[in-house]
Amino acid sequence: MFDYELIQLILIKVIFAFLMVGAIMTMAGYSVLAERKVSAWMQGRVGPNRTVLPFVGHIPVVGSLLKGLGIFQPLADGLKFLFKEEIVPGHVNKFYYYLAPIVALVPALTTMTVLPFGEFVNAEGVTIPLILADLDIGILFVLAVSSLGVYGIVLAGWSSNSKYPFLGGIRSSAQMISYELAMGLSLLPVFLWVSEPGSTVSSLSLVEIVRSQQGSTWLLIIQPISALIFLIALFAETNRLPFDMPESETDLVGGFHTEYGSFKFGIFFVAEYAHIVIGSAIFTLLFLGGWNFLPWLDNPWGADWMGALIGTGWFIIKTISLIFFFIWVRWTLPRFRYDQVMDLGWTKLLPLALANLIFYIFVVTWLDQSNLNLP
Amino acid sequence: MVCSKHPVSAAMFMIISLVGVAALFVLLEAFFLAVLQILVYAGAVMVLFLFIIMLLDVGPDAGKASKMKLVSGLAAAFSISLLIVIFLIIVQDSGWLLEGASWSAVPESSKLTQGGNFVFSTAVKNFGYGLMTKYMLPLQISGFLLLAAMVGVIVLSKKDEKEVG
Numbered sequence: 001m002f003d004y005e006l007i008q009l010i011l012i013k014v015i016f017a018f019l020m021v022g023a024i025m026t027m028a029g030y031s032v033l034a035e036r037k038v039s040a041w042m043q044g045r046v047g048p049n050r051t052v053l054p055f056v057g058h059i060p061v062v063g064s065l066l067k068g069l070g071i072f073q074p075l076a077d078g079l080k081f082l083f084k085e086e087i088v089p090g091h092v093n094k095f096y097y098y099l100a101p102i103v104a105l106v107p108a109l110t111t112m113t114v115l116p117f118g119e120f121v122n123a124e125g126v127t128i129p130l131i132l133a134d135l136d137i138g139i140l141f142v143l144a145v146s147s148l149g150v151y152g153i154v155l156a157g158w159s160s161n162s163k164y165p166f167l168g169g170i171r172s173s174a175q176m177i178s179y180e181l182a183m184g185l186s187l188l189p190v191f192l193w194v195s196e197p198g199s200t201v202s203s204l205s206l207v208e209i210v211r212s213q214q215g216s217t218w219l220l221i222i223q224p225i226s227a228l229i230f231l232i233a234l235f236a237e238t239n240r241l242p243f244d245m246p247e248s249e250t251d252l253v254g255g256f257h258t259e260y261g262s263f264k265f266g267i268f269f270v271a272e273y274a275h276i277v278i279g280s281a282i283f284t285l286l287f288l289g290g291w292n293f294l295p296w297l298d299n300p301w302g303a304d305w306m307g308a309l310i311g312t313g314w315f316i317i318k319t320i321s322l323i324f325f326f327i328w329v330r331w332t333l334p335r336f337r338y339d340q341v342m343d344l345g346w347t348k349l350l351p352l353a354l355a356n357l358i359f360y361i362f363v364v365t366w367l368d369q370s371n372l373n374l375p
Numbered sequence: 376m377v378c379s380k381h382p383v384s385a386a387m388f389m390i391i392s393l394v395g396v397a398a399l400f401v402l403l404e405a406f407f408l409a410v411l412q413i414l415v416y417a418g419a420v421m422v423l424f425l426f427i428i429m430l431l432d433v434g435p436d437a438g439k440a441s442k443m444k445l446v447s448g449l450a451a452a453f454s455i456s457l458l459i460v461i462f463l464i465i466v467q468d469s470g471w472l473l474e475g476a477s478w479s480a481v482p483e484s485s486k487l488t489q490g491g492n493f494v495f496s497t498a499v500k501n502f503g504y505g506l507m508t509k510y511m512l513p514l515q516i517s518g519f520l521l522l523a524a525m526v527g528v529i530v531l532s533k534k535d536e537k538e539v540g
Contacts, residue, residue: 096383136499140410147418151390154425158383166429173426177419195500204499 006315017113020132024112028273029074031323037070038327041109048073070215081266089160089259096159101146101260104152107145108274114138115281115313116207118291120308129207131307138206139191142282143184146237150176152271153239153246153256158258168255171338172246183233185353186226189217189360190286206282210290218295220287225356227287229349234283236345238275241330245341280322284315286323291315305345386421393417407499433513 002152033048040047048070056072057063066072088097116131119152150173157169194212213219218228236243247255257268284290291311293299301307336344393416400409506514 089437096387135406137407137410140407140414144410145412147414150418150422151425154422154429155387158425158429170426170429173429175424177422177426180419234487 014345016132020112021109024109024274027277027319027323028270029078031273031276031334032077032269033070033073034323035327035330036073038324039331042177042328051076054138074155075128078266079262081269084262086263087261089162091161092259093159093161096155097259098264100152100156100159101264101271103155104149105183105267105271105274107147107149107152108144108271108278111278113208113260115278116142116210116285116290118308118312119280120305127303130312131207134205134207137204139187139204139209139286140281142206142278143187145273146278147176147180149271149275152268156260156268157256160256162259165256165258168246168252168258170341172239172256175243175245175341175345178342179233179236179349181238182229182345182349182353185357186229186233188287188357189223189226192360192364193219193222193359197243200323206285206290210285210292213289213295214292215297215298218287218289219342221295223287223356223360225352226360227283227354230286230355231283232344232349234279235326235329236341238326239272239280240276240326242333242336243339243341244335250335253276274350276323276326277319279320280326282314283322284318288318383425386424386428387423390417393421407502454481 037047039045049068051070051072052063052067053072053075057067090095112134114135116134118130119127119128152167153172157165157167157172158168184202190209194209209219235241239246242313244255246252247257252258256267260268289295291314293301293314298310299307301310394413397412397417399411400406400412
């Protein structure tokens with residue numbers, strides 16, 4: 001009746017999935033802490049440095065160091081969200097009001113299924129990528145699923161039944177559509193480049209993209225314009241500060257989550273940071289060589305499990321630097337006006353992305369015609 | 376579903392059904408089509424729908440479709456009967472009732488298409504080859520149609536502006 005091997009396989013996948021969710025959620029939680037600490041550092045403040053756990057905080061040197069770094073702060077923040085009173089305003093559309101945070105969080109976490117973070121060669125000499133599901137269409141899956149995340153914000157804005165959240169929701173839907181186009185178009189030249197005729201790569205898989213950058217240049221060096229457009233669109237898609245139209249707390253109170261409190265607000269918060277973590281990871285995979293060491297250099301670590309571990313660590317370091325970049329930009333640049341956001345998206349980024357695509361079509365064709373070896 | 380009185384609810388149901396169609400594509404192992412379905416329809420077109428509904432602030436009474444009780448009833452009956460048929464097929468073929476019965480495997484010979492010499496597969500590259508060789512003309516024509524539609528929209532919206540100004 002029961003196929004035990006199948007059940008074992010499913011169990012292992014489920015355990016891996018839980019580990020991955022745990023890792024991403026931890027990174028999201030600590031990105032919040034990083035945001036608070038980095039902003040404090042940039043504004044000459046101290047930042048969170050009071051939270052302690054009962055016994056760990058009393059260890060002589062380490063305890064006070066951890067306390068000063070605010071390592072326990074995400075725990076306190078999470079508990080605060082969890083134990084606050086659930087307040088539902090009387091004028092909201094209940095069903096969509098409860099649905100919205102879930103719709104915001106689920107796509108953010110679903111994209112991690114196609115997110116590779118390393119690879120290793122097993123005893124039989126087979127290269128195994130460390131990934132939940134190595135889909136042929138990797139990057140398209142990410143774009144498609146993350147485009148569903150906008151419904152969380154739109155529904156939150158609409159179901160709150162009040163003026164400012166509504167404006168936030170409308171702004172968000174317009175912004176998402178504008179920047180999705182530029183984002184998709186900026187990725188086309190990348191895949192054109194790595195899957196030019198004669199290369200072994202023939203899919204949109206993120207693993208293949210990283211492999212094509214192994215021991216050769218990073219795509220950031222070959223395609224700086226694509227990387228720039230993708231990065232700007234990423235800021236817009238994750239609603240980070242130069243583009244945080246749906247939230248913009250100075251003119252819309254709190255934007256789409258004005259009417260939200262306690263744990264439902266916490267879910268929105270976590271969803272935003274999960275988006276940032278996954279977006280940074282994808283930028284690293286596409287343009288910064290993923291788990292490969294440095295451009296033009298072979299990986300100094302081996303290909304066994306130890307090397308895979310170091311490679312994964314290197315990948316996480318790159319991702320964290322990019323998250324730091326996100327935070328840095330947030331506390332440095334002022335917010336765009338709404339019409340400036342639309343103007344930048346439609347009249348600057350989209351034509352630039354198109355021109356970039358056409359330019360690389362000619363370059364790839366020329367390189368192919370003259371039978372040059374690609375660098 | 377379609378007869379939902381509230382426009383936003385109706386739009387949400389449409390999103391769910393579009394995602395459902397994508398799920399059917401996944402069951403047919405056409406992952407590329409499934410992802411495009413979500414990317415284009417659920418991710419972009421329906422956001423525009425919602426945007427317009429919210430911008431115009433359409434209330435529950437605005438839709439006339441909700442009053443067509445007979446049509447919506449017939450549609451519901453038809454959908455439910457289809458659902459029952461699908462359910463019956465799944466129950467019969469999945470071997471819950473009949474041990475040993477299963478989906479018959481696709482024979483290798485039928486994977487070759489009649490006309491061209493490219494192999495049927497769900498890989499992205501094959502879609503590209505197909506579109507750029509066998510289906511070149513339909514692709515060009517649909518592109519041209521879209522261009523015509525775009526020009527039409529621009530003409531219509533520009534005309535309005537002149538009348539106002």
